[in-house]
Amino acid sequence: MKSIQVNLGHRSYPIHVKSGLMQQMDSMLSDYNHGQKWVIISQYNLMELFGFDLMNQLKEGGYNIDFITLPVGEAAKSMNEFSRVVSQMVELNCDRSSTILALGGGVVGDVAGFVASSFMRGIEYFQIPTTLLAMVDSAIGGKTGINIAEGKNLVGSIYQPKGVFVDPNILDSLPKEEVIAGLGEVIKYGAIWDQDFLNDTAKWMENLDTFPYEDAIARSCEIKAEVVSKDEHEGDLRRILNFGHTIGHALESHLGYGKIRHGEAVALGMKCAGYISQKLGLLMKKEQSTLVETINRLPLPELRHINGNHLMPYIKTDKKSEKGVLSFVVLDGLGNATTSIDVTADLIQESLKVLY
Ligand SMILES: NC(=O)c1ccc[n+]([C@@H]2O[C@H](COP(=O)([O-])OP(=O)(O)OC[C@H]3O[C@@H](n4cnc5c(N)ncnc54)[C@H](O)[C@@H]3O)[C@@H](O)[C@H]2O)c1
Ligand SMILES: [Zn+2]
Numbered sequence: 001m002k003s004i005q006v007n008l009g010h011r012s013y014p015i016h017v018k019s020g021l022m023q024q025m026d027s028m029l030s031d032y033n034h035g036q037k038w039v040i041i042s043q044y045n046l047m048e049l050f051g052f053d054l055m056n057q058l059k060e061g062g063y064n065i066d067f068i069t070l071p072v073g074e075a076a077k078s079m080n081e082f083s084r085v086v087s088q089m090v091e092l093n094c095d096r097s098s099t100i101l102a103l104g105g106g107v108v109g110d111v112a113g114f115v116a117s118s119f120m121r122g123i124e125y126f127q128i129p130t131t132l133l134a135m136v137d138s139a140i141g142g143k144t145g146i147n148i149a150e151g152k153n154l155v156g157s158i159y160q161p162k163g164v165f166v167d168p169n170i171l172d173s174l175p176k177e178e179v180i181a182g183l184g185e186v187i188k189y190g191a192i193w194d195q196d197f198l199n200d201t202a203k204w205m206e207n208l209d210t211f212p213y214e215d216a217i218a219r220s221c222e223i224k225a226e227v228v229s230k231d232e233h234e235g236d237l238r239r240i241l242n243f244g245h246t247i248g249h250a251l252e253s254h255l256g257y258g259k260i261r262h263g264e265a266v267a268l269g270m271k272c273a274g275y276i277s278q279k280l281g282l283l284m285k286k287e288q289s290t291l292v293e294t295i296n297r298l299p300l301p302e303l304r305h306i307n308g309n310h311l312m313p314y315i316k317t318d319k320k321s322e323k324g325v326l327s328f329v330v331l332d333g334l335g336n337a338t339t340s341i342d343v344t345a346d347l348i349q350e351s352l353k354v355l356y
Contacts, residue, residue: 002218006140007229011160015140015225017218021167022128025054026061028165032124033063037094040067041085041112042103043076046130049173051103054128066092074257076107077146079155085115096120102161105131105178106138106262110156113144117159127164131174132182132213133263135166136189136220141228141238158233166221168213179208180298181263184244186216187294188270189223192243195335197223202294240337243329244270247348250314251306260301267295268303272351276343277330279350287334292354305356308349315348 001018016028038058042051047067058065068088070076089098102112102125109127116125127139145156171179183205190198197219204211224241231237248269252260274291277283283291316326328343 002214004218004221004225005229006160006225008160008232013161013163015164015166015221017166017168017214017221019167019169019214021165022050022054022170023057025128025165026057026063028163029058029063029126030061032099032126032162033061034097035064036097036099037092038063038065038099038101039089039092039094040065040101040103041115042067042069042108043072044069045072046104046108050130050170054101054103068092070104070108070111072107074107074147074152077111077153079146079148082111082114082146085111086119089115089119094119094123096123098123099162100125101128102126102139103128103130105129105134109134109138110143110145110153113142113159113161114146114156116161117144117157122159124162127161129164129166130170132171132179132217133185135168135171135217136182137185137224139164139166140221140224142232164221166217168217171213177261177264180300181261183211183298184263184267184270184295186220187298188241188243188266189220190294191270191274191291191331191334192240192329192337193223193227193335194219195333198290198294198334202290202297205294205297236339239327239339240329243331243337244268244273246315246326246328247272247311247351250311251303253314254306254311255303264298264300267298267300268355271295271354272348273328273330275351275354276328276347277332279347280330280340280342282330282332282338282340283334287331290334291331303355306352308352311352312345312349315345 004015100116102109129135129139142158142160145153148154244266248265251265274288278288327339330340332338
């Protein structure tokens with residue numbers, strides 16, 4: 001088993017990565033079981049796939065455990081669903097000592113984490129991510145949140161879990177497109193932090209059937225853990241995790257949620273950001289091609305022509321644009337990200353041509 005530590009003083013926690021870990025949750029959690037109520041927050045399809053087995057395993061181990069389900073899709077990240085889950089927790093006689101297990105992708109993790117951060121002013125929770133995106137990204141770092149009509153993730157908190165349990169075997173049932181979207185974030189880690197890892201990922205992607213998920217997940221988690229340990233509250237360092245995200249988010253908003261997956265949009269956004277980095281003289285042409293060739297190994301959705309003017313309003317309102325200055329994440333060499341305030345609207349527009 002690979003165990004990676006997120007170092008945040010008394011709020012530090014481990015990320016365990018191991019195939020077959022789901023069958024060992026009883027012993028993995030036993031130190032935390034002191035007779036309190038446990039609640040799995042998940043989605044019904046995931047309860048059928050893994051949740052009921054997990055619940056039976058823990059019941060047999062003497063845990064007092066129940067479950068609550070959320071709907072599938074971004075709609076689950078709503079004030080209504082949040083409030084419904086909290087009410088159900090009360091009905092289940094949860095109290096300050098109760099513990100949540102967030103079993104699902106980023107949607108479940110974000111809502112369950114937010115419930116954990118606010119129920120009775122905060123209770124303990126663990127993340128058990130079931131999508132590749134959640135395993136390498138959303139389950140780590142403590143960002144929780146829900147959406148309101150005015151925008152995505154506008155209500156939330158930074159509230160760290162007590163631990164993250166990653167069982168790559170869980171990916172066997174994940175639709176291929178969701179796996180591909182997660183790989184977009186894996187490529188991101190190599191691009192911003194570790195050129196060797198980027199090269200490995202490119203090689204591994206030559207045949208997705210033999211892709212070593214366990215190794216790739218563990219390295220991605222190490223990188224995210226290192227960044228979050230140094231900068232929990234998104235100062236300059238944590239911001240580099242947003243590489244590819246400014247244009248990625250704009251594509252998601254412009255095309256409409258559900259039309260393109262987050263990781264796919266990020267992959268496309270990274271191609272543009274690579275172009276911008278090269279134009280700023282920070283990335284060599286050869287390095288830019290390596291990045292683009294790696295991303296092109298992902299079967300990404302074909303885009304119809306996008307008018308850059310339609311994307312710009314989203315880019316300007318991206319929350320990374322502070323005090324009117326757009327701080328854009330660029331690569332200063334492969335494996336090394338930084339932020340730049342020299343990225344003009346014209347350059348962003350120009351970069352969109354790499355998408356076709
Ligand atoms: N908190 C953070 O730091 C952070 C970071 C990135 C993204 N996010 C959030 O994550 C969300 C996206 O998460 P996601 O991409 O994991 O999508 P998701 O949670 O919607 O999951 C995608 C779909 O796959 C299904 N599914 C999940 N695991 C499965 C499995 N093993 N087998 C079969 N089906 C499975 C789910 O039921 C769902 O229908 C967004 O809301 C985004 O804002 C949060
Ligand atoms: Zn992302």
